[in-house]
Amino acid sequence: MTDGLSDLSGAELSAKLAAGETSANEVLAAAQARIDAVEDRVGAFLTRTDQLAAERAEELDAYLSTGAPQSPVAGIPIALKDVLTTNGVRTTCGSKILETYVPPYDATAWARLAGAGAVLVGKTNCDEFAMGSSNENSAFAPVHNPWDLDRVPGGSSGGSAAAVAAGEAVWAIGTDTGGSVRQPASLCGVVGLKPTYGRISRYGLIAFASSLDTVGTFTRTVRDAASMLQVLAGHDPRDATSLDVPVPSYADGLDRGVAGLRIGVISEAFGEGVAPGVAASVRAAIDRLEGLGASIGEVDLPHAAYALSAYYLIAPSECSSNLARYDGVRYGYRAPGEHADSIEMMFATRGQGFGPEVKRRIMLGTYALSAGYYEAYYGQAQKVRTLVIRDYEAAFERFDVLVSPTSPTTAFRIGEKADDPMAMYLNDIFTIPANLAGVPAISVPCGLDDAGLPVGVQLAAPALDEPTLLRAAHALESALALDLRPPILDGAA
Amino acid sequence: MPVEIDIEHVAKLARLDLTEEETEHLRAQLGQILEHAARVGEVAAADVEPTASPIPRANVYRDDMPEPSLPVDEALRNAPERDGDRFRVPRIAETGA
Numbered sequence: 001m002t003d004g005l006s007d008l009s010g011a012e013l014s015a016k017l018a019a020g021e022t023s024a025n026e027v028l029a030a031a032q033a034r035i036d037a038v039e040d041r042v043g044a045f046l047t048r049t050d051q052l053a054a055e056r057a058e059e060l061d062a063y064l065s066t067g068a069p070q071s072p073v074a075g076i077p078i079a080l081k082d083v084l085t086t087n088g089v090r091t092t093c094g095s096k097i098l099e100t101y102v103p104p105y106d107a108t109a110w111a112r113l114a115g116a117g118a119v120l121v122g123k124t125n126c127d128e129f130a131m132g133s134s135n136e137n138s139a140f141a142p143v144h145n146p147w148d149l150d151r152v153p154g155g156s157s158g159g160s161a162a163a164v165a166a167g168e169a170v171w172a173i174g175t176d177t178g179g180s181v182r183q184p185a186s187l188c189g190v191v192g193l194k195p196t197y198g199r200i201s202r203y204g205l206i207a208f209a210s211s212l213d214t215v216g217t218f219t220r221t222v223r224d225a226a227s228m229l230q231v232l233a234g235h236d237p238r239d240a241t242s243l244d245v246p247v248p249s250y251a252d253g254l255d256r257g258v259a260g261l262r263i264g265v266i267s268e269a270f271g272e273g274v275a276p277g278v279a280a281s282v283r284a285a286i287d288r289l290e291g292l293g294a295s296i297g298e299v300d301l302p303h304a305a306y307a308l309s310a311y312y313l314i315a316p317s318e319c320s321s322n323l324a325r326y327d328g329v330r331y332g333y334r335a336p337g338e339h340a341d342s343i344e345m346m347f348a349t350r351g352q353g354f355g356p357e358v359k360r361r362i363m364l365g366t367y368a369l370s371a372g373y374y375e376a377y378y379g380q381a382q383k384v385r386t387l388v389i390r391d392y393e394a395a396f397e398r399f400d401v402l403v404s405p406t407s408p409t410t411a412f413r414i415g416e417k418a419d420d421p422m423a424m425y426l427n428d429i430f431t432i433p434a435n436l437a438g439v440p441a442i443s444v445p446c447g448l449d450d451a452g453l454p455v456g457v458q459l460a461a462p463a464l465d466e467p468t469l470l471r472a473a474h475a476l477e478s479a480l481a482l483d484l485r486p487p488i489l490d491g492a493a
Numbered sequence: 494m495p496v497e498i499d500i501e502h503v504a505k506l507a508r509l510d511l512t513e514e515e516t517e518h519l520r521a522q523l524g525q526i527l528e529h530a531a532r533v534g535e536v537a538a539a540d541v542e543p544t545a546s547p548i549p550r551a552n553v554y555r556d557d558m559p560e561p562s563l564p565v566d567e568a569l570r571n572a573p574e575r576d577g578d579r580f581r582v583p584r585i586a587e588t589g590a
Contacts, residue, residue, distance in 0.1 A: 100571075101571055102570065102571060104563060104567045104568070104570065105563075196548075197546075197547045197548055198548045211545060211546045211547065212547075237555050240550070240553040241546065241548070241550060241553075243548065303536065306532060306533055306535070306536055308529075309529055309530045309531070309532040309533045310530075310533050312526060312529070312530045313530050313533065320507060324508075327508075328573055329572075329573070329580055329582055330571070330572060330580055331571030331572065331573075332571070332573070333573070334573035334574070338583075339583040340583070341583050341584050341585060342582045342583045342584065342585045343508070343585075344583070345582065345583050346508045347508050347509065347510040348510050350507075350508055350509050350510065351509055351510025351511060351512075352510070354509070356515075356518075359509060359511070359515065359519070360519060360522060360523070360526075362507050362509060363500070363503055363504065363507060363509070363519055363523060364523060364526060364527070364530075366503050366506050366507040367498060367503045367523065367527070368530075370503065370506060376531075376534060377527075377530065377531070377533070379543060380533045380534055380536070380538065381530075381533050382543030382544055382545060383533075383536070383538035383541040383542070383543050383544075384533045384536050384538060385543070385544040385547075386538075386541050386542055386543060386544040387536065387538065387541060389544060389547065421522055421525075421526060422525055422526060422529060425526075435547075436547065437547055438546075438547025438548050439547075463547075463548065
C-alpha cells in the first residue's frame, strides 16, 4: 500500500524503510501517484524522470534488502530545480535558450544526494535563470500554488516549493540568490533553508549571480532540512568558493530548545508594506519563542533599507557577466537562418532566446558596469554591501538569531505584479540582506492568514551557525505544531 | 527622477537584439528601477572598502593533477552546429576583397 506515504517526512520514511515496512519502490510509486493526481493543476515539473527513478528504486531495494547501513537520504523522492545540472537529463533553467540542453555532468549538490541514495523524480519549473519572485518568468509555464491555484507559488524556486507542498516530492533542492528558496517556501507553507554562502558547492549550479547564489533545501520539517544539509554541506575542490571547514552534526542538539537564546526582532519587521495577516502570525511566533524561554529584543539593521537597491545593482551586474556565455556557439539555442557573421548571430540568438526579465537584468547590469557609471552604481553598491555585513556583525554581538517575516505578503494572484518590476522586487526586502552578508537563514511556516494562505517566519544566524539556526527553527516548529495540508490534497491519497 | 539611459548603446554592449517595443518598455522600466537603485548613493561610504564576495577568500589553489577530460563527442553533443571535431559558426572575420 502506498496510502499516505507521500505525506510522511523524510525521517519517517527512512525509519519505515529501515524497518522493512515499505520499499523504495513503494515510496516512489506514492510520489508518482501524487504527481499524476495533481501535476496538471500545479505544474511544478518541467521534466519527469520516471524511468531513471524506477531503475534507482530497484537498485536501492536490492541494496536495502542486504541490511547494509542506510543513509537518511536513501529512497527519498527528491525534486531538483532545473538550474542544477543532471548528467544526461535535460536542464533548461526555465529558459528557451537552454530548452534542449543536456548536460554531460552532475552538479555536486545532486551528485552528493544521488550518492547517498536519493531518488530523482524530476526537474522543477522556475523563473528563467532563477530571476523572479513568482515563477511567472518561466519561459514554459507558470506554477500554481497548491494552496490556491490562482496564486503564485513564489519564486524563483516555485516548482520545488510547490512540489514539496503538494507531496509530489518529499524533498526538493532550490537555489537562493535574493530569497528564491525562503520566499516560495513561505508562500507554499514548507520549510526553506538557505545555508551560509559557500557551505554547499555551487559546481553545476548554472550561474546567475555568483557572489550571492546559494543552494538551498525544501522540506516539510526542520529535521529533514538538517538531514539534507548533512549530505549537501562540505568542501568541493570544483568550487573555489566552497568553504573548507568541518561540517558539524546538524541533528545533534536539534532538540535542545531555545531557553536562554537571544533572539533579535528586526525593527522593520512590522513596518509599512507588511500585510496584517503576516504581521499577526509572525508576532505570535515570536511570542511563542519567548514562551519557550528565549529572550527577545529589538535590533536595527541601519543599512537594510539600502540592501534592496544594492542587490538590484550587484545581482544584475553579475548576471550580465555570467550570461555572456549564451552566444549560440557551444550549446543552447542558436537563432535559425543565415547570419552575415557570428556577432550578428549572437545578437539574434540572445534577443530571441532570453525572456523579458532576463533581458531587463542583463541590460541593468550592463549599464551599471559600463564606463562612466561603474563607480556610482556597482562600486557604491559593493560598499553598501560592506555596511550591510557590518550591521549583521553588530547585531550578532547582541543576538544569536534574528527574526522577521520571510515575505511581506502571502501568495499573490498570478498576473497581479507581472508588469510592475519594482513591486515584484519588493517581495524580497526581508530575504536579500542575508544573501548580501552570506549568512544562513530559514523560513518556517508559522500560520495561515484570513484567506487561508501560509505565512512564513524567517530566522537568520551568523555565518556557519546552522546548528543554532536549525535548533531555533525546530523548537518553533514543534511548539506551533501546525497541520499544513493544502486544499488541493483534499481527498487525495 | 527616473534615470535617462541610452538603451540602444547598452543593448549593443550586451549583444542583445531588442524590438522597438522592448526598447521603449525597457527605457521606462530601467529608468524607474535605477531611480530606486541610485539610492545607494545616499549612503556615505567614501572610506568603506567594497565587498565582492561575502566570505573573504584569498587565492585558492589546488594541486595541478591531470584528470581525464570530457570526450570530444560529449563536449560537442550540445553544439548548435558541428564540423568534425569543431564548433561551426558563421564567419568571424572579413575575408578581404
